[in-house]
Amino acid sequence: MRQEGILQHTASRLLGLIPTLLVLITIAFFLIRMAPGGPFDGEKILPPEIRANLDVKYHLDEPLIKQYFRYLGQIITLDFGPSFQYKDWTVNELIARGFPVSLTIGGLAMLLAFFLGTLIGIVAAMRQNTAVDYSIMGVAMLGISIPNFVVAPLLILLVAVYAGWLPAGGWDWSAQRMVLPVITLALPAIAYIARLTRGSMIEVLHSNYIRTARAKGLPEYLVIRRHALKPALLPVISFMGPATAALITGSVVIERIYSIPGLGSYFVQGALNRDYTLVMGVVVFYGVIIILLNFIVDILYAWMNPRIRYNEAQ
Amino acid sequence: MTASLSIRILIASSLMLLASCRDQDGGFAPPHEKRDQPVALVLLEDGSPHPTVLAQDQTVTRGNGEEPQTLDPHQAEGVPAANILRDLFEGLTTEAPDGDIIPGAAIRWNISRNAKTYTFYLRRDMKWSNGEPVTADDFVFSLRRAASPETASPSATMLLPIKNAREVLADELPLEDLGIALLDEFTLQITLTGPTPYFLGLLTHPVAYPVNRRNLEEFGDEFSRPGNLVSNGAYALGDWKHRVSIELEKNPFYREAENTIVDRVIFLPIEDMSVEVTQFRSGALDWTNEVPNNQFTWLKRHYPDELIISPWMGSYFFGFNLEAEPFVQNPELRQALIFAIDRQIITDKVTQFGEQPSFALVPPGVEDYIPFVPEYADWSQEKRNGEARRLYELAGYSDENPLRIEIRYNTSENHKKIALAIASMWKQVLGVSASLVNEEFRVFMQNRQQKVITQVFRAGWVSDYNDPYSFLELFRTGDRRNDYGYSNSIFDAVLDEVATERLRARRARLMFEAERVLLTDFAIIPIYSYVTKRLVDQHLQGWRNNVMDHHLTRYMFKLKSRQAGEAVVEKEETAVEKEETAVEKEETAVEKEETAVEKEETSVEEEAPDTDMAVEEEEQ
Numbered sequence: 016m017r018q019e020g021i022l023q024h025t026a027s028r029l030l031g032l033i034p035t036l037l038v039l040i041t042i043a044f045f046l047i048r049m050a051p052g053g054p055f056d057g058e059k060i061l062p063p064e065i066r067a068n069l070d071v072k073y074h075l076d077e078p079l080i081k082q083y084f085r086y087l088g089q090i091i092t093l094d095f096g097p098s099f100q101y102k103d104w105t106v107n108e109l110i111a112r113g114f115p116v117s118l119t120i121g122g123l124a125m126l127l128a129f130f131l132g133t134l135i136g137i138v139a140a141m142r143q144n145t146a147v148d149y150s151i152m153g154v155a156m157l158g159i160s161i162p163n164f165v166v167a168p169l170l171i172l173l174v175a176v177y178a179g180w181l182p183a184g185g186w187d188w189s190a191q192r193m194v195l196p197v198i199t200l201a202l203p204a205i206a207y208i209a210r211l212t213r214g215s216m217i218e219v220l221h222s223n224y225i226r227t228a229r230a231k232g233l234p235e236y237l238v239i240r241r242h243a244l245k246p247a248l249l250p251v252i253s254f255m256g257p258a259t260a261a262l263i264t265g266s267v268v269i270e271r272i273y274s275i276p277g278l279g280s281y282f283v284q285g286a287l288n289r290d291y292t293l294v295m296g297v298v299v300f301y302g303v304i305i306i307l308l309n310f311i312v313d314i315l316y317a318w319m320n321p322r323i324r325y326n327e328a329q
Numbered sequence: 330m331t332a333s334l335s336i337r338i339l340i341a342s343s344l345m346l347l348a349s350c351r352d353q354d355g356g357f358a359p360p361h362e363k364r365d366q367p368v369a370l371v372l373l374e375d376g377s378p379h380p381t382v383l384a385q386d387q388t389v390t391r392g393n394g395e396e397p398q399t400l401d402p403h404q405a406e407g408v409p410a411a412n413i414l415r416d417l418f419e420g421l422t423t424e425a426p427d428g429d430i431i432p433g434a435a436i437r438w439n440i441s442r443n444a445k446t447y448t449f450y451l452r453r454d455m456k457w458s459n460g461e462p463v464t465a466d467d468f469v470f471s472l473r474r475a476a477s478p479e480t481a482s483p484s485a486t487m488l489l490p491i492k493n494a495r496e497v498l499a500d501e502l503p504l505e506d507l508g509i510a511l512l513d514e515f516t517l518q519i520t521l522t523g524p525t526p527y528f529l530g531l532l533t534h535p536v537a538y539p540v541n542r543r544n545l546e547e548f549g550d551e552f553s554r555p556g557n558l559v560s561n562g563a564y565a566l567g568d569w570k571h572r573v574s575i576e577l578e579k580n581p582f583y584r585e586a587e588n589t590i591v592d593r594v595i596f597l598p599i600e601d602m603s604v605e606v607t608q609f610r611s612g613a614l615d616w617t618n619e620v621p622n623n624q625f626t627w628l629k630r631h632y633p634d635e636l637i638i639s640p641w642m643g644s645y646f647f648g649f650n651l652e653a654e655p656f657v658q659n660p661e662l663r664q665a666l667i668f669a670i671d672r673q674i675i676t677d678k679v680t681q682f683g684e685q686p687s688f689a690l691v692p693p694g695v696e697d698y699i700p701f702v703p704e705y706a707d708w709s710q711e712k713r714n715g716e717a718r719r720l721y722e723l724a725g726y727s728d729e730n731p732l733r734i735e736i737r738y739n740t741s742e743n744h745k746k747i748a749l750a751i752a753s754m755w756k757q758v759l760g761v762s763a764s765l766v767n768e769e770f771r772v773f774m775q776n777r778q779q780k781v782i783t784q785v786f787r788a789g790w791v792s793d794y795n796d797p798y799s800f801l802e803l804f805r806t807g808d809r810r811n812d813y814g815y816s817n818s819i820f821d822a823v824l825d826e827v828a829t830e831r832l833r834a835r836r837a838r839l840m841f842e843a844e845r846v847l848l849t850d851f852a853i854i855p856i857y858s859y860v861t862k863r864l865v866d867q868h869l870q871g872w873r874n875n876v877m878d879h880h881l882t883r884y885m886f887k888l889k890s891r892q893a894g895e896a897v898v899e900k901e902e903t904a905v906e907k908e909e910t911a912v913e914k915e916e917t918a919v920e921k922e923e924t925a926v927e928k929e930e931t932s933v934e935e936e937a938p939d940t941d942m943a944v945e946e947e948e949q
Contacts, residue, residue, distance in 0.1 A: 052771025061483060062809070064499035068481035102399035103553055104571065112571050168603070175611045183611035184604060185597065186573045271601045274608070276572030280600075289771055 095296035106296035117277035121262030128204035136212025158206030256312035365890035402535035418538035428875030444524035444831035456582035458565035524831035527796035563883035590886035639874035643791030643859035652814035662724035668717035669758040692858035738787035739773040
C-alpha cells in the first residue's frame with residue numbers, strides 16, 4: 016500500500032511542476048523585460064538603422080505578448096533560443112557546458128559537506144558540552160559567518176601563491192583545480208550541517224527508544240548507527256534539498272574568483288546585460304532543478320521518517 | 330573513536346591529494362615571487378631578437394577580461410573580442426607595435442585628390458589559414474557582409490564613412506551600391522562619402538576584416554567556432570573552451586609566419602582584476618588585461634618592473650544635463666562647479682594610477698592633434714576656488730541658498746569614490762549640497778538618454794579610432810549619444826566643416842576650434858585622461874605602449890631565463906637598455922615617418938615599395 020501511495024504522490028508532484036514552472040516563466044519573462052534598458056543599449060549607441068536590424072533579428076520589434084507566446088512555444092520544444100550576448104552559442108549549449116562544471120563542483124562540495132558535516136556534528140553531540148563540542152561548534156560558527164569571498168582569496172594566496180601547491184584558478188577538469196573551489200563551497204555547508212546534526216542528534220539521544228537501546232546493552236556506536244542516525248539526519252535532509260540546488264547551479268562568487276566556467280555567472284551576467292534568453296534559460300533550468308530536488312527530499316523524508324506516510328487511509 | 334579516526338583519514342588523504350597533484354604537474358608554475366629574471370635582450374641587425382636569447386617555449390598567456398561574445402569579426406563588440414581578432418585576422422591595413430598604421434593585406438594604396446577614393450593593391454602571396462589565396466574579392470564580399478542589414482553588425486558604425494553605407498544598412502539600397510568596387514583579382518577601390526583621414530585606421534578594426542566566403546557558406550552561423558574558423562592573420566583558432574580559454578596557433582600560411590616568434594597564444598577570460606593579479610603572481614599569466622586601482626601602491630612596490638602604465642585613448646569626465654534645471658543657461662554655475670574640483674587630488678589620492686588630470690575633452694596622445702587647454706588649467710587651485718566662489722554667487726547661490734544637486738553614476742567602486750571626492754570638494758569650496766545616486770548600468774544609461782532626471786552624471790569615452798572627431802561627435806546637436814543636451818550651432822557648423830575637410834592640418838585646426846567652443850561653453854566637467862595599466866612578465870618583449878592599447882601578439886617574443894651566475898652584469902645592461910627604450914619612446918613621435926618607411930621596406934618583397942604612405946595624388 017505504501018508503495019502505491021508514493022507513486023501517486025510522485026505523479027501528482029510531477030504534474031504540479033508544470034503550473035509552477037509556467038508561473039515562474041511568466042513572472043521572469045515580464046520582470047526582465049520591465050527592467051530599464053535592453054540588450055543593445057550601451058555606452059555606444061547604435062545608429063537607428065543598425066538598431067532596427069538587430070530588433071528584427073531577435074524579434075524585439077514584436078509586441079511583448081507575442082514575444083511571450085513565441086517564447087512559450089520555444090520552451091515546449093526545450094529550445095531556449097540564441098543568447099543575445101554570446102552570439103556564437105545558443106542558451107541550450109551554454110547551459111550544457113556550464114552545468115556539468117557546476118554540478119561537479121557543487122556535487123563534490125555537497126558530498127564533502129554531508130559526510131564531514133554529519134561526522135563532526137555527531138562527534139560534537141556525543142561530547143555534548145565538552146571542550147571538543149565547544150571548539151567544533153565555534154569553528155563551525157566561523158565557517159558559517161566568514162563569507163566565501165574572503166575564504167577563497169585567502170586560500171588562493173596561501174595555497175597557490177605562497178606555497179605553489181595548487182593552481183590559482185582556471186578550469187580543465189583536473190582534480191587539482193577542483194580542490195580549492197570545492198573546499199571553499201563546502202566550508203559553510205559543512206558548518207551548517209554539523210550544527211544541524213548536532214542539534215537533532217542531541218534531541219534524539221535523549222529520547223526513550225535510545226534509552227531502551229542503551230539499556231539492552233548495545234554498544235554506543237551501534238546505538239548511533241542503528242537507531243539514532245536516521246531520525247537525526249532528517250533536518251539535514253530537508254536542508255540539503257535547496258542547498259544542493261543552490262550549489263550545483265553554481266556560485267557567482269566562486270566562479271569569478273577561481274575563473275570557473277560554471278552556470279552561476281550566467282544569472283548575474285545575463286541579468287546585467289539584459290540577455291533575455293540567457294536569463295530565462297537559467298531561471299527555468301534552476302526552477303526545474305530546485306523543484307526536482309525538493310521532490311527527492313520529500314521522497315527521502317518519507318523513506319526515512321516512520322512518522323510520515325502518504326495515503327495513510329489505505 | 331571511529332569519528333576522529335575517519336577525520337584523520339580524510340585529512341591524510343586530502344594531503345596526499347595535494348601532494349600527488351604537486352608531483353604530477355612538476356609543482357605547477359612556481360610562485361611569481363621566486364620567478365627567474367630574463368636574460369638581457371640582444372637584437373640582430375634587422376631589429377629582431379637574437380635566437381640565443383629566446384625561450385624554448387614561445388607560448389604567451391594573456392589575461393583578456395571578459396569572454397568574447399563571438400569571434401565573428403563582423404558581429405564582435407568590445408575590447409576582449411577585438412584583442413583576439415587582431416591576432417586571428419588582418420585587414421587591408423594593420424598596426425605596428427607602436428600603433429602606427431602600416432600596410433596589412435594591402436601592400437600599398439592610392440588616395441584620390443579629393444581624398445574620397447582609395448585604391449588598395451593587395452599582396453599577391455597571401456593565404457588563408459586553410460591555404461587558399463586571399464583575394465580582393467574576399468574583401469569586397471566581407472565588407473558587404475559587414476554592412477548588410479542581415480548581418481546587423483553592432484560595429485557597422487565604423488563603416489559609415491563608406492559611400493552609401495547608411496542607406497545599405499537601412500536596407501534602402503542594395504548591397505551592390507555600397508562604395509566598394511572590385512577592380513581586379515588583387516585590387517579594390519573604396520569610395521567614401523567625405524574625406525575621412527582616419528579611414529586607414531578604421532580598416533584595422535575587426536568589422537573591416539575579411540571572412541572566408543566558402544567557410545561561411547559551409548558552416549553558416551557556426552563558422553566562427555573552433556574547428557570551423559578560417560582566418561588570414563598571424564594565428565589560427567585552435568581550441569575554444571567556453572569561458573575557460575581561447576587558444577590560437579601560429580598560422581603557417583601567414584605572410585610573416587617566418588618572423589612570427591610566438592607560436593601559441595592563450596587568451597584567458599578573467600573578469601575579476603584581483604583574480605588576474607593572483608594568477609599573474611602564481612605564474613599562470615604573462616600579461617594581464619588590467620589591474621585593480623586599489624592595489625596600485627602595493628604593485629608599485631612589489632612589481633615595479635612588471636607594472637606598465639601608459640596613456641590610453643579615453644577621457645573620464647562628468648556631464649551636465651543642459652536641458653534641465655539648474656544648468657540651462659547657467660554657464661556661471663557650471664563654470665564654478667568645474668573650477669572647484671581639484672583634479673590633482675582625484676588622480677593622486679582617489680584613482681591613484683598615474684592618470685593625467687584633464688581640463689579638456691580629447692585625451693593627449695591623439696595623432697597630429699594638440700588638445701585645447703583652457704585658461705584655468707594654468708591657475709593654482711586657490712585661484713580656481715576663488716573664481717569658483719565668485720561665479721557661484723554670481724549665479725545666485727550662497728551659503729543661505731546653497732545649490733542642491735544629484736551626482737549620478739553607474740554602480741562601481743571607482744565611480745563612487747570619484748563622485749564622493751567631487752561632492753566633498755563642491756561642499757568645501759562652494760557649500761553645494763550634492764547627493765550621490767548610483768544606478769545599475771542599463772538603468773543609468775537610460776536615465777542619461779532621457780535627460781529628465783539627470784543633473785550631473787558620470788560620463789566618459791574611449792575611442793575606437795585615433796581621431797578627435799570620435800570625441801567631438803558626441804556633442805553634436807541631435808546625436809543619439811548626446812546625453813548632455815548640448816547644442817551650439819557654431820560647434821555643429823565647425824564639425825560639418827571637419828567632415829568635409831581633406832587637408833589634415835586644417836582639419837586638426839577645425840577640431841581644435843570645436844573643442845574650444847565646447848569647453849568655453851563649460852559643457853562638461855573634465856576629470857582625467859585614461860591610462861592602461863597592466864602587469865607584463867619581463868620575459869615578454871617586443872610590444873610597445875600605444876595610445877590605442879592594441880598589442881598584436883605576432884610582434885612579441887619571450888626571453889629565456891637568466892642563469893644564476895650572470896646576474897650582476899646583466900642587471901646593469903638591462904638598466905641601460907631600459908633608459909634607451911625610454912628615450913626611444915620619446916623619439917618615436919619624431920621618428921614616426923622614418924619607421925613607417927622602414928617598416929614598409931621590410932614587409933615589401935616583390936613589388937617595388939611605394940614608400941610614401943601619405944596621400945598619393947591620382948586623377949579620378
